Amino acid sequence: MKCFKHGAIKRGAIAALLATVALPALAADLMIGRAAEPSSIDPQFSRTGNNQGTAQLMFGRLIEQDANLQISPGLATEWNAVDDTTWEIKLREGVKFHDGSALTADDVIYSLERTDEVPNSPAPFSDMVSSIDTMEKVDDLTIRIKTKEPAPAFIEDIGRVFIISKAASEGKSSEDFNTGTATVGTGPYKFVSFKPGESLTIEAFDGYWGAQPEFKDVEVRFISNDAARVAALLSGSVDLIDAVPPADVARLEEQEGINVVSAASGRVIYLGLSQRFDQAPGVFDLDGKPLAENPFRDPRVRKAISLMIDRQLVVDRILGGAGVPAGQLVPAVLGGYAEDLKPDEVDVAKAKELLTEAGYPDGFALKLYSSNNRFPGDGDLVQALGQMLTRGGLKVQGVEALPYNVYSKAASAGDYGAFVFSLGSSTPTSAPNLSSLIQTYDKEAGTGAFNRVRFSSKAFDDALAVALQEFDAQKRDELLAEATRIAFAETPIVPLYWQKVFWGARKGITIDGGLSEYTLAQDVKRVD
Incomplete structure (x- = not known):
C-alpha cells in the first residue's frame, strides 16, 4: 500500500484618469481591482484561471496548493493507494458548508460526477475526472475510488475539482450560482452578490475550517482597462490591483504609499x-x-x-x-x-x-x-x-x-x-x-x-x-x-x-503572490 499522509501609461494619462474615473468610496474592508472577471460563479463551469481564482475564494478542494503549487491537505487529510487502481480518501472532520451543513462523502462524489456534466462549459474539467471508473461511499468521511488504469497523479487531478454542496446545487444551473441560490461552498469566504461586468462581494465565513482571512468584507471590482485600474489604485478607490502593466511598475514604485509585489x-x-x-x-x-x-x-x-x-x-x-x-x-x-x-x-x-x-x-x-x-x-x-x-x-x-x-x-x-x-x-x-x-x-x-x-x-x-x-x-x-x-x-x-506578474497595493497591505497568479483575498495580509 502506498500511503500519502500530511497532517504603459504616461503621468498625464494617469492624472486625467484620476479626474474622470468615477468609483465609489471604499466601503468594504478590502477593495480589489481585478483585470478579468469570471464567466460564471459556478466553480465547475470553466477551468480558466480567472474562474478558478474566483472559485477558490468560496469553495474548497480535496487538496490545497500554496502560491507555488505545492500541495497540502484540504478537504481530504489522507489518501491511500490501496493498489495501482484503487484509492481510499479520508475527509477532514468537522468541515461545514456556508449554510451550516456538514461536508460528507456524498458531496464529494456528487461534485466529481457533476464536474463532467456542466452544460456549455467552454473549458471543462473533464480530464481531471476521466480516469475514474467507480466511486463508493465507505462511510460519511471515507470514499473509495477505482480508476480505469494506474493513475499515480490521480489525487492531484481530482484535487483540482471544487467541492460543492449536493443539497444546495443538485438540479441547479450555472446561473443559479451567479445569483447565489446554489453558491454554498466550504471556502474562507461566502457569497454575498455578483454583478456581471461590475463586481463580486464576499464575506468571511466564521465557520471556515482553516485559518481565518484577515479581511472580513471584500469587494472585487472588475476593471479591465489597465489605465483605469492603475488610476483606481492611485486614487484610493481600491486597495489592491492585479495585472499591473510592466511599463507602469517603476512609476508605481516611485509613488508614496504604493507597494508593488512581483512573482514568477x-x-x-x-x-x-x-x-x-x-x-x-x-x-x-x-x-x-x-x-x-x-x-x-x-x-x-x-x-x-x-x-x-x-x-x-x-x-x-x-x-x-x-x-x-x-x-x-x-x-x-x-x-x-x-x-x-x-x-x-x-x-x-x-x-x-x-x-x-x-x-x-x-x-x-x-x-x-x-x-x-x-x-x-x-x-x-x-x-x-x-x-x-x-x-x-x-x-x-x-x-x-x-x-x-x-x-x-x-x-x-x-x-x-x-x-x-x-x-x-x-x-x-x-x-x-x-x-x-x-x-x-x-x-x-x-x-x-x-x-x-x-x-x-x-x-x-x-x-x-x-x-x-x-x-x-x-x-x-x-x-x-x-x-x-x-x-x-x-x-x-x-x-x-x-x-512575470505584478500586483499594486496601498501601503500597509501585501499579497502572497506566486506561480498560480491568483489574486485571492485570503492571501492579502496587513504589513507594517
Missing part, C-alpha cells in the same frame, strides 16, 4: 495555429480569398512561424524584461521540464525556406486575434507579432484584440485560425498542461480540454500515457520531458514566453 509565473503565453478545420478561419490567399487548404496542418508552416518571432525582443519591449522566452509549456522550476528544449531563435531565411517547401513561396495572408485584458501586454503583443510575421514573409491583414470573456468563448469554439492564448500551471509538473493543451482532443475520454488548435500526435499521446502511469516521481518527470520533446518536434503550438 507558470503561465505560458503562446500563439495557437488552428489545425481544427480543412479551412482555417481568417487565413487567405494573396488575393484575399479563403485559403482552400489549412496551412497550419503542415508542421513546416508552424515551425516557420515560430522562427519569425523574436521572443527576447517581445520580452524586452512589451514586458520591460518581465518575462522569460519559452520553448515548451512549463518553466524549469516544474517537473517534466525538458532541459535541452530551447526557444527557437529568429531565423527569417529558414522560415521562408520552410514556407517554400510547404508550397507557400510567397506566403499567405492571415488575421491575428488576442484578448486585451487577460494578461499584461496582450493587446500590444498581438500587434508586435503581426509586424514580425510580416517581416517573415506573411501578409497580416489585421489584428483584433477583444475582452477576454468574449474572446475566450470564440477561441474555444474554433473561430480563429491564428490566435494568442495562455495557460497557467496548476500542479508541480507539466502533466496537466500537456494533457489539456496538446493531447488529442477526445470529449469522452476527457483529454485535450484546452486543445483549441486540435493538434494530434499518436506518438506523443502514447508517450504521455506511459508517463502518466509511472508511480516513481523522478522517472515520471523524465518521461514527461521525453513526451514534450516528441510533441515539440512538430511545433504543436508556438510558445512565446513565461510572464
Whole structure:
C-alpha cells in the first residue's frame, strides 16, 4: 500500500484618469481591482484561471496548493493507494458548508460526477475526472475510488475539482450560482452578490475550517482597462490591483504609499495555429480569398512561424524584461521540464525556406486575434507579432484584440485560425498542461480540454500515457520531458514566453503572490 499522509501609461494619462474615473468610496474592508472577471460563479463551469481564482475564494478542494503549487491537505487529510487502481480518501472532520451543513462523502462524489456534466462549459474539467471508473461511499468521511488504469497523479487531478454542496446545487444551473441560490461552498469566504461586468462581494465565513482571512468584507471590482485600474489604485478607490502593466511598475514604485509585489509565473503565453478545420478561419490567399487548404496542418508552416518571432525582443519591449522566452509549456522550476528544449531563435531565411517547401513561396495572408485584458501586454503583443510575421514573409491583414470573456468563448469554439492564448500551471509538473493543451482532443475520454488548435500526435499521446502511469516521481518527470520533446518536434503550438506578474497595493497591505497568479483575498495580509 502506498500511503500519502500530511497532517504603459504616461503621468498625464494617469492624472486625467484620476479626474474622470468615477468609483465609489471604499466601503468594504478590502477593495480589489481585478483585470478579468469570471464567466460564471459556478466553480465547475470553466477551468480558466480567472474562474478558478474566483472559485477558490468560496469553495474548497480535496487538496490545497500554496502560491507555488505545492500541495497540502484540504478537504481530504489522507489518501491511500490501496493498489495501482484503487484509492481510499479520508475527509477532514468537522468541515461545514456556508449554510451550516456538514461536508460528507456524498458531496464529494456528487461534485466529481457533476464536474463532467456542466452544460456549455467552454473549458471543462473533464480530464481531471476521466480516469475514474467507480466511486463508493465507505462511510460519511471515507470514499473509495477505482480508476480505469494506474493513475499515480490521480489525487492531484481530482484535487483540482471544487467541492460543492449536493443539497444546495443538485438540479441547479450555472446561473443559479451567479445569483447565489446554489453558491454554498466550504471556502474562507461566502457569497454575498455578483454583478456581471461590475463586481463580486464576499464575506468571511466564521465557520471556515482553516485559518481565518484577515479581511472580513471584500469587494472585487472588475476593471479591465489597465489605465483605469492603475488610476483606481492611485486614487484610493481600491486597495489592491492585479495585472499591473510592466511599463507602469517603476512609476508605481516611485509613488508614496504604493507597494508593488512581483512573482514568477507558470503561465505560458503562446500563439495557437488552428489545425481544427480543412479551412482555417481568417487565413487567405494573396488575393484575399479563403485559403482552400489549412496551412497550419503542415508542421513546416508552424515551425516557420515560430522562427519569425523574436521572443527576447517581445520580452524586452512589451514586458520591460518581465518575462522569460519559452520553448515548451512549463518553466524549469516544474517537473517534466525538458532541459535541452530551447526557444527557437529568429531565423527569417529558414522560415521562408520552410514556407517554400510547404508550397507557400510567397506566403499567405492571415488575421491575428488576442484578448486585451487577460494578461499584461496582450493587446500590444498581438500587434508586435503581426509586424514580425510580416517581416517573415506573411501578409497580416489585421489584428483584433477583444475582452477576454468574449474572446475566450470564440477561441474555444474554433473561430480563429491564428490566435494568442495562455495557460497557467496548476500542479508541480507539466502533466496537466500537456494533457489539456496538446493531447488529442477526445470529449469522452476527457483529454485535450484546452486543445483549441486540435493538434494530434499518436506518438506523443502514447508517450504521455506511459508517463502518466509511472508511480516513481523522478522517472515520471523524465518521461514527461521525453513526451514534450516528441510533441515539440512538430511545433504543436508556438510558445512565446513565461510572464512575470505584478500586483499594486496601498501601503500597509501585501499579497502572497506566486506561480498560480491568483489574486485571492485570503492571501492579502496587513504589513507594517
